[in-house]
Amino acid sequence: MGDISCSNGIANGNGVHGKVFPLNGYRKSCWYEEEIEENLRWSFALNRFMDIILRQLQEARLFTCKTASPSILHTGATQYQDIALLDTKPFGKALVIDGKLQSAETDEFIYHESLVHPALLHHANVLWLHLDLTFTFDSSPRTVFIMGGGEGSTAREILRHRTVEKVIMCDIDEEVVEFCKSYLIVNREAFCDPRLQLIINDARAELESRDEGYDVIIGDLADPIEGGPCYKLYTQSFYEFTVKPRLNNGGIFVTQAGPAGIFSHTEVFSCIYNTLRQVFKYVVPYSAHIPSFADTWGWVMASDSPIALSADELDLRMKQRIKGENRYLDGKTFSSASTLSKAVRNSLDNETHVYTEGTARFIYGHGTSYRNITQG
Numbered sequence: 001m002g003d004i005s006c007s008n009g010i011a012n013g014n015g016v017h018g019k020v021f022p023l024n025g026y027r028k029s030c031w032y033e034e035e036i037e038e039n040l041r042w043s044f045a046l047n048r049f050m051d052i053i054l055r056q057l058q059e060a061r062l063f064t065c066k067t068a069s070p071s072i073l074h075t076g077a078t079q080y081q082d083i084a085l086l087d088t089k090p091f092g093k094a095l096v097i098d099g100k101l102q103s104a105e106t107d108e109f110i111y112h113e114s115l116v117h118p119a120l121l122h123h124a125n126v127l128w129l130h131l132d133l134t135f136t137f138d139s140s141p142r143t144v145f146i147m148g149g150g151e152g153s154t155a156r157e158i159l160r161h162r163t164v165e166k167v168i169m170c171d172i173d174e175e176v177v178e179f180c181k182s183y184l185i186v187n188r189e190a191f192c193d194p195r196l197q198l199i200i201n202d203a204r205a206e207l208e209s210r211d212e213g214y215d216v217i218i219g220d221l222a223d224p225i226e227g228g229p230c231y232k233l234y235t236q237s238f239y240e241f242t243v244k245p246r247l248n249n250g251g252i253f254v255t256q257a258g259p260a261g262i263f264s265h266t267e268v269f270s271c272i273y274n275t276l277r278q279v280f281k282y283v284v285p286y287s288a289h290i291p292s293f294a295d296t297w298g299w300v301m302a303s304d305s306p307i308a309l310s311a312d313e314l315d316l317r318m319k320q321r322i323k324g325e326n327r328y329l330d331g332k333t334f335s336s337a338s339t340l341s342k343a344v345r346n347s348l349d350n351e352t353h354v355y356t357e358g359t360a361r362f363i364y365g366h367g368t369s370y371r372n373i374t375q376g
Helices: 049-059 108-122 153-158 174-183 185-192 203-209 236-246 269-277 311-321 331-337 342-350 368-375
Strands: 002-007 029-037 040-045 072-077 082-088 092-097 100-104 126-129 135-138 143-148 166-171 196-200 214-220 247-259 282-290 295-303
Touching (some): 029 092, 072 174, 092 174, 108 214, 108 295, 108 311, 143 203, 153 166, 153 214, 166 203, 174 185, 174 196, 185 196, 247 269, 269 282, 269 295, 269 342, 282 331, 311 331
Parallel strands (some): 143 166, 143 214, 166 196, 214 247
Antiparallel strands (some): 002 029, 029 040, 072 082, 082 092, 126 135, 247 295
């Protein structure tokens, strides 16, 4: 699923995990290739400029390179996932987990602004009536729980909200978190923010062990792939018995929901939407094109309180609540994102599949545990 090939125009099948990177002579091109489905692959060029410079320095014996290729900044394998950080020409630094591109430097803001801000902005301010018949106005949201999010970009966007007082980021894979803290400079400030509490644990176990509630819970989980660590956190039982009880009154849950393109939305997007409809009164699906993903991507918001703000109301709340300007999302953009195409709307309206552990759907690809089983 995620191969690196270096050639003069003919791919020779060198893989990230095979660790084969020929150094005998300059190759004209070096490409990352991801298998999106059985008969469809997506590829883009890696930066080779530094390779040339370093090779010239090595030949002059002025420098010794201990890594196979500067285009591949890091590769590794944790207990849960395979990880790689690549230096790509079109998208800058790109994080790849289990052969799937998770985030790219040039366009990750589209994904993370779309994941975070709609839910936090739709969360209403609370008016409290006290026993002495006085009122107090409580700015919201104040507390946010992130499931996953080890990259740090979701926390970064949340912490731009002036009302937020506490963010819990719970990721199961400590090595991925430390990897991202070391290599993704853009999020270092977020990791140092005193409002952020980092927990290394399974999100289900962590939520079930806590008594406190949260104004917003965000699912920034890896895609549901067979053998991956996260697919059980897309199930009806998890939403109903773990997530929903931890939401405060008026709380909102939002999750990334996989590919949402005209052909790809039936993989998991439609059934995640339908599953949340079984648990929450109000459910809002929306999507945006992510260039580095080579597809439209989907998210789903859910709550037992209405989720309905006009574009102007969203813009006003952005000015009131968010520090700095969004690069992608504003009121009109969200209105457009939540207006799905006729074909996708029809699929979602007619979807009957409910996501359970026994009836799980997966996007194309396999995680580490699946490969360990099949290779063992």
